[in-house]
Amino acid sequence: MTDLPLPLPQSPEYARACAVLGITCRVGEDMLPGAAALRWQLQTRRLPLVGTVSLLSRGPVAAQPADAESWLREWRMAEPLVLNADGLSGAALRRAGFWPLLTPATLALVPLGPETEMRAALRQKWRNRLARGARGNLALRRMPLQGAHWLLGAEAAQARARRYRNLPPAFLAAFAKANPGAALIWEARQGGTPVAAIAVLRHGRMASWTTGVATAQGRAANAMPLLLWEAMRWLAARGHDQLDLGILNDDDAPGVTRFKLGTGARPHRLGGTWLRCRALAPLARHLPKGLAT
Incomplete structure (x- = not known):
């Protein structure tokens, strides 16, 4: 995975800095069908009234957007995921059950x-x-x-x-x-x-x-x-x-x-900020396109 350009929030250097501050990052490197590699790094925090929430900023990182889209559709962790998307389309995120929160930055x-x-x-x-x-x-x-x-x-x-x-x-x-x-x-x-x-x-x-x-x-x-x-x-x-x-x-x-x-x-x-949780995922898949671009 070291041959992929990793944005700062997805880099091992960022995770090491978080560790110094007492913030734990979970890291995964997955092999997809066809031997394509994908890397993801997220932080998990417990928020008042909300509970445990994970943040994935500018990831997952893959050589092809289709590989990242496939990985998102298979997301199985129990807690809600806030995703600051990079290289993913609104349509792909809706299909994966994500709900739009903030419009994209450049x-x-x-x-x-x-x-x-x-x-x-x-x-x-x-x-x-x-x-x-x-x-x-x-x-x-x-x-x-x-x-x-x-x-x-x-x-x-x-x-x-x-x-x-x-x-x-x-x-x-x-x-x-x-x-x-x-x-x-x-x-x-x-x-x-x-x-x-x-x-x-x-x-x-x-x-x-x-x-x-x-x-x-x-x-x-x-x-x-x-x-x-x-x-x-x-x-x-x-x-x-x-x-x-x-x-x-x-x-x-x-x-x-x-x-x-x-x-x-x-x-x-970028692709905007999105939320995926079990309760909203079925509705997110049917959002009008104008609400999620």
């Missing part, structure tokens, strides 16, 4: 590879900002993520101010502790003063940009394009072939969306 995924190809994929304005950043007097450095780094506190404050949710600093610290060398920070300094930084988590063939903060001075110096470009080059050179930049949100942060797409990222639409 991610930005950057293909990583030869530097010439990555540079050619950059949008012109992004490339111009990168060139201006490279001509500036910014000093860059890469380092292992540590809980005491200023980026984590600055990111938490930024998330509160802008009212968005992100992986909490405690999870990033746990990921770094559980996976030495897999949690990294790229930092830019100007005149000895830190002006921008990003955090990236490595997980198999994929990596995820989870955190980024730039001061007004850093934004004026175009530090963020330079940091992200250096991270892309470094990751590609070490065999990663995809960088997940997270959710695109045109309504709340159009500037962030333009920045992410400027890297050459491809929009990747």
Whole structure:
């Protein structure tokens, strides 16, 4: 299964970080008819008034969507399952007895590879900002993520101010502790003063940009394009072939969306959030299509 690109919530690295935090992940690797392999990883929690609920985020992971659909139809665990779907159609989920909860989000995924190809994929304005950043007097450095780094506190404050949710600093610290060398920070300094930084988590063939903060001075110096470009080059050179930049949100942060797409990222639409439980499964199979797309 290691040859499949595993999204962060489906990776062994994520499970190890959860273990540090006292959260247990159940993992399965199944062989399907025809020797096709499939991997799933879920968390199980007990919620007030609801009972035990399992969460399967961006899985199961299979080479072909049809293999994942077949696995879902055979789901036999007793507790309700909340599924953040990836690569599964609404029709397939309805047939498997899932009920729609939330509409799909769209991610930005950057293909990583030869530097010439990555540079050619950059949008012109992004490339111009990168060139201006490279001509500036910014000093860059890469380092292992540590809980005491200023980026984590600055990111938490930024998330509160802008009212968005992100992986909490405690999870990033746990990921770094559980996976030495897999949690990294790229930092830019100007005149000895830190002006921008990003955090990236490595997980198999994929990596995820989870955190980024730039001061007004850093934004004026175009530090963020330079940091992200250096991270892309470094990751590609070490065999990663995809960088997940997270959710695109045109309504709340159009500037962030333009920045992410400027890297050459491809929009990747997820399948929405769904619930499967025994009581609702027969009804879900007969939902009007308009309620489950």
